[in-house]
Amino acid sequence: SGSMRRGGRLALAKGHATMLIEQALRAGDEVGLLVFGGRGVEVLIAPRRAGKAAAARVPALGGGGGTPVVEALAQARRMLQRVLRCDGKLESWLW
Numbered sequence: 001s002g003s004m005r006r007g008g009r010l011a012l013a014k015g016h017a018t019m020l021i022e023q024a025l026r027a028g029d030e031v032g033l034l035v036f037g038g039r040g041v042e043v044l045i046a047p048r049r050a051g052k053a054a055a056a057r058v059p060a061l062g063g064g065g066g067t068p069v070v071e072a073l074a075q076a077r078r079m080l081q082r083v084l085r086c087d088g089k090l091e092s093w094l095w
Contacts, residue, residue, distance in 0.1 A: 004063040018058045020095055024050035032079055033057070036072035038065015043075070047083050 004010040017033070024031045031054055032047035044061075045054050 002064050010061075010063045014058050014061060017095070018055045021050055021055040021058070025052065025055070030083070032083070034072060034076055034079070035061060036068050036075075037063065041068060041072045041075045043079070047079060 004013065021031050021033075023029075029050055030047050031045060031050040032043070033045040033054065035042050035044045044057060
């Protein structure tokens with residue numbers, strides 16, 4: 001949202017997201033990335049084994065617009081359910 005552009009919050013969130021993706025890359029884990037704002041919810045990276053390209057997409061993300069949190073959480077839930085159903089993973093995280 002627009003409020004993320006104040007006080008360095010967006011930079012902090014993007015730095016944390018990049019760190020999590022890089023950790024997943026080192027561990028050989030899978031990563032998916034949803035972005036949401038004034039234009040709705042978008043799957044930026046469909047769940048798959050983490051790669052350097054995933055972390056490279058994060059710095060270009062911007063802030064602004066509304067915050068469709070309910071829609072984003074619903075989309076994240078659907079994404080996690082598909083991954084769990086397909087892969088039978090025992091552990092999944094939503095950040």
